[in-house]
Amino acid sequence: MDHSTYRRQLEPLAGSECVFPETEFEHRRRAVREAMQASALEAVLLTAPADIFYLTGYSTFEVSVHAALLVTPERLTLQVPSIEVGPAVTTTRVDDICSYRWENLDEVIEPLVERLAGVARLGVDPWQGGLRQGVTTELARRLPGMALVDAGSLLAGVKIVKSALELDCLAASARITGAGIAAAADAVAAGATDSDIAAAGAQALHEAGSEFMSMQPIVVGGVSSSVGHLNHRRRPIAADEPVFMEFGSAWNRYTAPMMRTVVAGRPSARMQEVFDTCRRLHDTLLSVMRPGRTFDSAARAAEQVLAPLSEAAYFSGVFGYTVGGQFPPSWVEGSGFIARGQQQEFAPDMVFHLPLCLRLPGQWGIGCSDTVRITAEGAEPLTANPWSLTVESPA
Incomplete structure (x- = not known):
């Protein structure tokens, strides 16, 4: 035939x-x-x-x-x-x-x-x-x-503006992404490998209903986390090292990604400082991502928060990018970027991932993020990042 x-x-x-x-x-x-x-x-x-x-x-x-x-x-x-x-x-x-x-x-x-x-x-x-x-x-x-x-x-x-059905798919992906990262975070421990942590997260993603993903779970620890776009390769995690994770499940091909960093022990004061900067960047962006404002204006507001660490830490320059229905090799939709010089305006039902990752070359990186939806009133997260460098032990 x-x-x-x-x-x-x-x-x-x-x-x-x-x-x-x-x-x-x-x-x-x-x-x-x-x-x-x-x-x-x-x-x-x-x-x-x-x-x-x-x-x-x-x-x-x-x-x-x-x-x-x-x-x-x-x-x-x-x-x-x-x-x-x-x-x-x-x-x-x-x-x-x-x-x-x-x-x-x-x-x-x-x-x-x-x-x-x-x-x-x-x-x-x-x-x-x-x-x-x-x-x-x-x-x-x-x-x-x-x-x-x-x-x-x-x-x-x-x-770039999502329909109600697309928003439903992104919300479902956000739920599954969160379940995967939570399972991976629970597996972070000194002596575990980055591959062990990725495996725990991947199992949870698929058990929760993810399809094949546009990018596979990203897990790196220690010095490797200071280099963008490396991934797990059987490397052991040392005590008190940060472990960077970025996951994005697929639901009807739609992906709501999330980053989280968990320390295998106690965060140093410097780690906490960098993490706190990521959180301030996130909160600032949510406060300015409003209909009628430009992507450029949001980026400039975030740059002011980043300024104290701009010499010590590497940041990509993109504070957010649109996401939607995607296929390998990337979940980046590419229809909009929150960055300096981008004059497009926010509108209700645009959806962005905010990839807030700060890397100290040769030391480590800290990244935390949410996928957020623009509403008539402002921006609201679809993912539910716990925004913590540690994992609470079960009672």
């Missing part, structure tokens, strides 16, 4: 694994098409797994292959390799599924050329890693009268 026959025989299962009702997708597609019209775009080619999921429900753990969604005012065409026919049929509701042999990339271009005939302006995201140069080069060669237009901000502008 070839992939085309397989696709046809799966049609009775069409949409059976889709996590949202058609009304949700209709709302999203209408907003995207209105943005296309405002930008004078006749079609948009989306290649990011999260963008395709947002408009169709397409969900898979295989995100390394070429997949694309062609959006026009009239139709949605989903293009996938033969190994992805099953998810394409069962997790989506689209007008047209076009599959190609996984091993034969020569079959990718012709179907796109046929469907783009007569299109003068095609929107693409040139900064999206899933957009293959081979695709854009061949489209430009085969359709010389068609302009490829940078439309990277088009979908981001729609996705």
